Amino acid sequence: MPREDISFQTADNVTLRGWFYKLSGDNSVLPCLVMAHGFSSLKEMDLNTFAEYFTSHLPLSCFVYDNRGFGDSDTKEGQPRHEIIRTQQTSDYSDAITYAQSRSDVNPDKIGVWGSSYSGGHVLWAGAVDRRVKVVLSQVPCVDGWSNFHRLIRPDFVAGLNRLFQEDRLARAAGKPPGSLPVVDEDPHKPSALPTPDSYQFFTGWGKNSNWKNNVTVKTIEAFREYHPSAHIQHISPTPLLMTVAENDVLTPTDLALEAYSRALEPKQLHLLPGGHFDAYSGPNFERNANKQAQFLREHLCA
Template identity: 75%
Template sequence: MVLERVAFQTSDDVTIRGWFFTPCSSSSTPLPCLVMCHGFSALKEMDLNTFAEYFTSKLPISCLVFDHRGFGESDTKEGQPRYEIIPSQQTSDISDAITYAQSRSDVDADKIGLWGSSYSGGHALWVGATDKRIKVVLSQVPCVDGYSNFQRLIRPDFVANMNELFQKDRLERASGKPPGMLPVIDANPLNPSALPTPDSYDFFSTWAKKCDWQNKVTLRSIEALREYYPSAHIHRIAPTPLLMTVAVNDVLSPTDLSLEAFSRALEPKTLQMLPGGHFEAYSGPNFERNAAFQAEFLKSHLAHTN
């Protein structure tokens, strides 16, 4: 495996930075490319390199892995805050990442795949339906319905206060004040946070000791989650092959919501069920099972030779 640090410009002139992985063996012909991106506030260092290394060691493909705008090594637009997650911006940036991949001489521009996990698992469904340059979609433990997800994550007796925070933040931003921020995780479940599940706390607090992840997002990011319905067009992904990986006991991206969304997808589609919860898709006993299944799917639909 060979790793190259790369950067590309988005359509609104923001610099996105990431890694480009290629197999160790040299190839005289352009390779298929899998564009990969992480979930809510997560950075590329949080196991995406492990997946990319696995895929490029098993298959004749390259992988483009990047940080979303405003996170990790990527810039944000001048005058806009860091740590803000606006789905329409992130999905647009994914399409720009596809354009960058297609522009490389070592990439087969007609064989671009998309891999997204968690929040970006939802993005993969949205972009996979609307950007027809994509030849295969892998959606891992995806957020499929932001409104329903919000209602599951936020205790009913906390919602009114959250709505007040949204209103206050909009008024303050309109008056020129900095955006309101919220922790992504909090050890105390009674304190407001974006991802108030025990496994979210364990995952992100562990990674915070290993990389430059910051425990904050803008309040607007939470409001944007509630209005986002990434599986709205899932039936329009076809005839592009779709693989959805769902955890049996997922409480962050609830299992039943993902299965309902998958039922609306058209063929060709494949469902992979993994034991455990949301974050067990990334590492531990599940990793080899998960990555091997995804690699076989990629072998059939992206890395095959004509």
């Protein structure tokens, strides 16, 4: 599937880079699906597979980009790489929509957003507050950072993390480099952002086959705890919402996603996938997952 290397500017003048997909030789003005990855992940970590599937099965273009400070994208001058601040990433989604609207081969009135895991929460937020969004696809989403944080972190580790957050703030205020933590660690008793066995397996596998780096700033973890992306989920309506939830998700827990979905208003669809968090991306679940998402896009964005 042919793709075009692109870049665009955010509202605070950061250059983000990605790929634009559409069928070769198709000069039509098409709907566009804006896609970004989850916590620390890069666009080549299976987002290309989804974009290729959608553009080969639908009259649709896909715009995939790396989040700021990750992969091929820049970060703001003076700010660290590998820092995830939700207000910046959700704002960047809106700037990506603006870029898509500026293209002559995109129908500016037919733009959807797709996100997975952490960005699955971002698209819930963007779909509620940015009325240019015409369809929302939220896959295995983080919906409640506070609850999610306390599911992932053992209670006896929380006090130590709170001390780490304070020490990092004081150090940064004194002009020292920001502290960092690994995203994953083989030993779940050691500090990491995503202390689940399936997270370790997924990310270390990609670490051998991509430019993914195993670190995020300490501030990233503190910012994750305060994030509540489903707070406005009821305001997505009347924009159509498809939420894809894994039945045995321990990273972004299944029950939290289902509770958030219950608060969304119509029109909405729920797709339950067998397996855990990362089974949505590849393997036997991929065709089932991508086909359902393509059907939803055909009905609500490509009609």
